[in-house]
Amino acid sequence: QVQLVESGGGSVQAGGSLRLSCAASGQTSNLYAMAWFRQAPGQDREFVAAMAWSGTSAIYADSVKGRFTISRDNAKDTMSLQMNTLKPEDTAVYYCAVGRVRGTSHTNYNYWGQGTQVTVSS
Numbered sequence: 001q002v003q004l005v006e007s008g009g010g011s012v013q014a015g016g017s018l019r020l021s022c023a024a025s026g027q028t029s030n031l032y033a034m035a036w037f038r039q040a041p042g043q044d045r046e047f048v049a050a051m052a053w054s055g056t057s058a059i060y061a062d063s064v065k066g067r068f069t070i071s072r073d074n075a076k077d078t079m080s081l082q083m084n085t086l087k088p089e090d091t092a093v094y095y096c097a098v099g100r101v102r103g104t105s106h107t108n109y110n111y112w113g114q115g116t117q118v119t120v121s122s
Contacts, residue, residue, distance in 0.1 A: 002026040002111040004096050009116035012086055020081040022096030022113050028077050033102035036081045038092035047104040086120045093117055
């Protein structure tokens with residue numbers, strides 16, 4: 001079992017920045033991939049970014065490429081999502097996830113954080 005606890009998020013004006021963090025605990029030695037997804041009201045959960053658990057091979061959704069950066073602090077089993085140049089359309093609940101297969105589908109990931117709200121105002 002793996003537990004994920006998210007922190008960060010909040011409200012910011014368009015053009016601003018936020019950093020989300022996700023602390024993993026439990027049986028992390030069996031993990032291969034980590035990711036961030038988001039879900040806006042009335043919409044499906046959407047892929048944002050993913051990376052191998054080793055901290056390499058990052059992939060991003062086209063909508064966030066060049067603005068968001070996924071990373072991992074190996075010493076602390078913590079993953080982060082640095083979000084710059086935020087836009088109102090980035091408003092959503094953001095979820096961290098980990099699993100055994102890196103990819104863009106939510107089905108690749110077995111464990112999920114509780115979600116944290118990000119609101120970007122124009």
